[in-house]
Amino acid sequence: MDVKTIMVVGAGQMGSGIAQVCAMAGYHVFLHDISQAQIDKGLANIEKLLSRQVEKGKMTEEEKAATLSRLTPSTDLQNAAQVDLVIEAIVENMDVKTKLFAELDQIAPPHAILATNTSSLPITEIAAATKRPEKVIGMHFMNPVPVMKLVEIIRGLATADEVYETIEAITRKLNKVPVEVNDFPGFISNRVLMPMINEAIYALYEGVATKEAIDEVMKLGMNHPMGPLTLADFIGLDTCLYIMETLHEGFGDDKYRPCPLLRKYVKAGWLGRKTGRGFYTYE
Numbered sequence: 252m253d254v255k256t257i258m259v260v261g262a263g264q265m266g267s268g269i270a271q272v273c274a275m276a277g278y279h280v281f282l283h284d285i286s287q288a289q290i291d292k293g294l295a296n297i298e299k300l301l302s303r304q305v306e307k308g309k310m311t312e313e314e315k316a317a318t319l320s321r322l323t324p325s326t327d328l329q330n331a332a333q334v335d336l337v338i339e340a341i342v343e344n345m346d347v348k349t350k351l352f353a354e355l356d357q358i359a360p361p362h363a364i365l366a367t368n369t370s371s372l373p374i375t376e377i378a379a380a381t382k383r384p385e386k387v388i389g390m391h392f393m394n395p396v397p398v399m400k401l402v403e404i405i406r407g408l409a410t411a412d413e414v415y416e417t418i419e420a421i422t423r424k425l426n427k428v429p430v431e432v433n434d435f436p437g438f439i440s441n442r443v444l445m446p447m448i449n450e451a452i453y454a455l456y457e458g459v460a461t462k463e464a465i466d467e468v469m470k471l472g473m474n475h476p477m478g479p480l481t482l483a484d485f486i487g488l489d490t491c492l493y494i495m496e497t498l499h500e501g502f503g504d505d506k507y508r509p510c511p512l513l514r515k516y517v518k519a520g521w522l523g524r525k526t527g528r529g530f531y532t533y534e
C-alpha cells in the first residue's frame with residue numbers, strides 16, 4: 252500500500268520523535284495532541300534536534316526547512332480523514348487507547364492503517380475496539396526515536412499480511428530495522444528490559460546500594476549506555492509502572508510485581524526527566 256500522509260497522535264517524547272523521523276523520510280505528517288502546548292513543545296524539540304544536525308553537517312538548511320514544512324500541527328482529530336496511516340503514541344492506558352482507536356476508526360479512511368506505539372499492551376485488544384482489526388498493528392519505536400534503530404512490529408490476531416508488509420517497508424524507509432515479535436504482554440523489549448529496571452528499583456528500595464552505585468555497576472560492569480535508574484527516568488516512571496502492571500496482570504505472575512517505590516514516585520508526580528524529577532533531578 253502506498254502511504255504518503257501520516258498522523259502521529261500524542262506529541263510527547265515518543266510522538267514528537269516519530270513525527271520527526273517520518274517527516275525526515277519524506278512523509279507528510281500531522282502531529283496531533285489534545286494539548287496545543289504539548290504540540291508547541293514537540294515541534295520546538297524537533298526544530299532543535301534538526302538544527303543540531305545542520306550544525307554537525309549531517310543535514311543542510313534546505314533539508315531542515317523541507318522537513319519542517321512537512322509537519323502540520325493538529326488539535327482536530329478530524330484531520331485523520333486525510334491520512335493513510337495513524338501512529339498512536341498517547342499515554343500507556345488501555346481505556347484511553349481503545350477510546351481513541353474507536354474514534355479514529357470512525358474518522359480515518361477505510362484504507363488507512365492504525366498503528367500503535369504501545370510498549371506493552373495487547374495489540375489484539377486495541378484492534379478489537381475498531382471495525383478494522385486487520386488494519387491494526389503494533390509499531391513499537393525505541394526512545395530516543397531519532398537515534399535508536401529498532402522498531403518492534405507486532406501483529407494482532409487479525410492483522411493482514413499486507414498491513415504487516417507495509418509497516419515493515421515504512422520502517423526501512425525510516426532507516427530503522429524491523430523485528431517481528433508476537434503479541435504477548437511487553438513483547439520482547441519490555442518483557443526483558445522492564446523487570447531489570449524494576450529489580451534495580453527494588454535494590455534501591457531495600458538499601459542494597461545508592462542510586463549512583465546501582466547505575467555505575469550496570470554502566471561499567473555491563474557496558475549499558477545508561478544505568479537502569481537513569482534509564483527509568485529517561486523512559487518516564489509512569490510508563491515504567493504501566494508496563495510492569497501490564498506484565499503483572501497479563502501473566503498473573505508475582506515476579507512482575509511493580510516495586511512500591513516506583514508506585515510512590517509516580518503518585519508524587521515524580522515521573523523522571525519529563526517532570527524534572529524522578530530518581531534524579533533535572534534542570
Ligand SMILES: CC(=O)CC(=O)SCCNC(=O)CCNC(=O)[C@H](O)C(C)(C)COP(=O)(O)OP(=O)(O)OC[C@H]1O[C@@H](n2cnc3c(N)ncnc32)[C@H](O)[C@@H]1OP(=O)(O)O
Nearest residue numbers: 300307370392393394395397398399440441476477482486
Ligand atoms: C520503554 C520502551 O517501550 C522501549 C524503550 O524505548 S526502552 C529505552 C531504549 N533506549 C535506551 O536504552 C537508550 C539508552 N541510552 C543510550 O543509548 C544513549 O545514552 C543515548 C543514545 C540516549 C545518548 O547517547 P550518548 O552517546 O550518551 O550521548 P550523545 O553523544 O550526546 O548522543 C549521541 C547521539 O544521540 C543524539 N541524542 C542524544 N539524546 C537524544 C535525544 N533525547 N533525542 C534525540 N537525539 C538524541 C545526539 O544528538 C547524538 O547524535 P549524533 O550522533 O548525530 O551527534
Ligand SMILES: NC(=O)C1=CN([C@@H]2O[C@H](COP(=O)(O)OP(=O)(O)OC[C@H]3O[C@@H](n4cnc5c(N)ncnc54)[C@H](OP(=O)(O)O)[C@@H]3O)[C@@H](O)[C@H]2O)C=CC1
Nearest residue numbers: 261262263264265284285286289340341343369370394486
Ligand atoms: N517513553 C518511552 O521510552 C517509550 C514509550 N512508549 C510508548 O509511547 C506512548 C507515549 O509515551 P511517551 O511519549 O513517553 O509519553 P508522554 O507522556 O511523553 O506523551 C504522551 C502524550 O500524549 C498526549 N495524550 C494523552 N492522551 C491523549 C489523547 N487522548 N489524544 C491525544 N493526545 C493524548 C499527552 O498529553 P497530556 O500530557 O496533555 O496528557 C502527551 O502529550 C506510550 O504508549 C508508551 O508506552 C514506547 C516506547 C518507548
